[in-house]
Amino acid sequence: MFHIANENEIKKGEITDVYFRRGVEILKKKGVDKWVKGEVRASVFPEGWSWAVLGGVEEALNLLKDLSVNVVTMPEGTVFYPEEPVMVLEGKYLEFAVFETALLGMLCQASGISTKAARCAVAAGNRQVYSFGARRMHPAIAPMIERAAFIGGCEGVAVVKSAELIGEFPIGTMAHALIITMGSASAAYKAFDEIIDPAIKRVALVDTFDDEKFGALEAAETLKDRLFAVRLDTPSSRRGNFLKILQEVRWELDLRGFDFVKIFVSGGLDEEQIAEYNRFADAYGVGTAISNAPVIDFSFDLIEIEGKPVAKRGKMSGSKQVLKCENCGRRKIVPLEKLKAGDPQFERCDNCGQKMRPLLEMLLERGKIVPKLPTAQNIRSYVINQLENLSLD
Ligand code: PCP
Numbered sequence: 408m409f410h411i412a413n414e415n416e417i418k419k420g421e422i423t424d425v426y427f428r429r430g431v432e433i434l435k436k437k438g439v440d441k442w443v444k445g446e447v448r449a450s451v452f453p454e455g456w457s458w459a460v461l462g463g464v465e466e467a468l469n470l471l472k473d474l475s476v477n478v479v480t481m482p483e484g485t486v487f488y489p490e491e492p493v494m495v496l497e498g499k500y501l502e503f504a505v506f507e508t509a510l511l512g513m514l515c516q517a518s519g520i521s522t523k524a525a526r527c528a529v530a531a532g533n534r535q536v537y538s539f540g541a542r543r544m545h546p547a548i549a550p551m552i553e554r555a556a557f558i559g560g561c562e563g564v565a566v567v568k569s570a571e572l573i574g575e576f577p578i579g580t581m582a583h584a585l586i587i588t589m590g591s592a593s594a595a596y597k598a599f600d601e602i603i604d605p606a607i608k609r610v611a612l613v614d615t616f617d618d619e620k621f622g623a624l625e626a627a628e629t630l631k632d633r634l635f636a637v638r639l640d641t642p643s644s645r646r647g648n649f650l651k652i653l654q655e656v657r658w659e660l661d662l663r664g665f666d667f668v669k670i671f672v673s674g675g676l677d678e679e680q681i682a683e684y685n686r687f688a689d690a691y692g693v694g695t696a697i698s699n700a701p702v703i704d705f706s707f708d709l710i711e712i713e714g715k716p717v718a719k720r721g722k723m724s725g726s727k728q729v730l731k732c733e734n735c736g737r738r739k740i741v742p743l744e745k746l747k748a749g750d751p752q753f754e755r756c757d758n759c760g761q762k763m764r765p766l767l768e769m770l771l772e773r774g775k776i777v778p779k780l781p782t783a784q785n786i787r788s789y790v791i792n793q794l795e796n797l798s799l800d
Contacts, residue, residue: 411547418470420505422512427505434501443500444711444726446492447514452522453701458797460525460790461485461493462517462555465780467510468771471496476503478771481729484521484558484786485766486793491729491740493705495767500709507707515702516548517555521790523677523700524559527693529794530678535562535690537578539673540698541569552698558786560794561697562690573783580610580638580671580692587615592622593629600630608635610671613656614642623656627665636669636689643675653687678799730763732756736796739763 412422434440452459464483471478476498487493494514496503527536538556541549541564553561553569563578564570570577581599589595596611609630613622623637637656641649653670660668672684673692681691708722716725726743730753737758745753746765756763770776781789 409547411545417509420509422509423505424508427507431501431504434504440499440501441712442498442714443709444495444497445707445709446496446727447494447511447705447707448492448722449489449703449705451489452703453519456522456526458486458488458522459518459703460521460559461487461514462519462521462558463513463515463551464494464770466513466517466551467494468776468780470506470509470513471503471771471774472776473774474502474506475499475773476771477769477773479767479769480771481766482768482770482781482786482789484790484793486525486790486797487729487766488738491738492727492767495710495726496707511705511707515705517551518703518705519700520552520555520697521559522703523697524556524561524693525790525794525797526678526799527676527681527691527697528560528791529797529799530681530685531691532685534681534685534688536560536681537562537690537692538564538569538694538697539692540694540696541566543695543698554783556697557783558790559697560787560790561693565692575783580636581612583612583615583640586612592616593625596626596629600633609633610636610638612640613637614639614645619652620655620659623660623668624663627660627663627668632667634665634668636671638671638673638692640672640674640692650683650686653684657687682799727767729766730754731766732759732761732763734761735759737763738766 461481461483464480476496478496480494481487538553538561541553544552549566550569550572553564553566554573557564557573563575565577565579567577586592586595589598592615600609611626611634613619613626619639626637627634656670669689670687671690672688676691676693677696708718710718710724711726718724727740728743728746729740731738735758737756741753754763
């Protein structure tokens with residue numbers, strides 16, 4: 408029915424570029440079955456981003472689970488920088504070779520989405536950002552997209568199935584179609600208020616037929632103190648100076664005692680618009696910019712064969728660790744052997760001399776996931792904490 412792969416096909420390594428399958432066939436026929444290490448790393452980020460948020464780790468571990476493979480990785484949600492190895496696979500190359508395509512797909516896309524969501528969250532400051540972009544991507548991956556958006560910093564997600572996956576309530580306001588079918592905005596507001604669970608915040612869409620200012624006043628006069636917010640999803644053809652429109656709506660509501668009514672903005676937003684609209688907006692619905700975020704262009708490269716450092720041109724060979732100074736935030740990539748040798752110059756911060764924390768940790772040991780993986784909420788808090796010290800480029 409749908410042109411998608413199912414979990415079984417992915418888990419069986421069927422989502423693989425054919426040259427991996429041929430490589431395995433050749434190595435098997437030649438009896439070459441080497442113990443290798445390979446690392447996942449990105450040398451540059453899209454849109455000039457200087458930092459990124461690692462996503463897709465839980466799926467990657469589930470992909471490699473039950474294979475005789477070790478995975479040493481940054482935990483999901485870790486902020487990382489170009490050139491830093493974020494995940495290392497260790498084992499017999501033939502054991503995992505055909506999974507490279509699926510592995511990279513999971514990490515590249517989810518990391519791009521989580522990073523864009525994080526950038527929107529940073530731009531919005533203490534205002535909420537909601538993931539409204541599932542409709543721009545294939546429904547088969549909507550739960551993955553919205554989980555990555557939530558982990559990256561979105562306050563909530565719109566799709567029922569995605570919310571179920573992360574153990575959250577789905578977030579939504581009302582669609583233009585409800586107002587058009589009800590025949591008028593006030594009829595739709597009254598019907599929503601009459602029928603929908605009172606626990607659901609009343610957010611009235613105010614741009615269907617009228618100018619947003621008069622639409623907002625109509626919503627306020629219709630629902631009075633039960634109105635939580637007005638949503639402006641003004642079509643681009645009518646946006647003009649949108650900041651002025653937001654200012655007017657705020658002024659007219661406050662003038663009439665509706666200063667408790669919040670302003671929710673959606674439609675064509677990304678971190679730049681969000682930064683511009685923060686003067687008057689209280690929350691945002693972001694769709695395409697997050698769900699269709701550019702991917703993090705990770706590559707997977709062998710760096711060690713049978714314990715000996717080797718890598719292709721352009722890559723640094725040998726096992727590494729990424730260290731972070733919890734005191735001043737300084738980071739460095741060091742050869743693992745040097746670190747294991749306990750050489751202080753490798754484990755201490757060059758800037759403040761403090762002991763540094765290794766970011767790569769063993770999360771899959773001979774195919775067993777260790778320790779229990781964190782919830783989406785835990786990962787999101789971990790991300791939000793790191794974002795406190797970050798700014799947009
Ligand atoms: C869309 C929907 C999403 C918005 C736009 C995502 O509005 O409300 O929240 O926009 P983006 O992808 O540009 O960020 P409509 O298409 O007008 O749909 P509806 O009437 O269902 O709100």
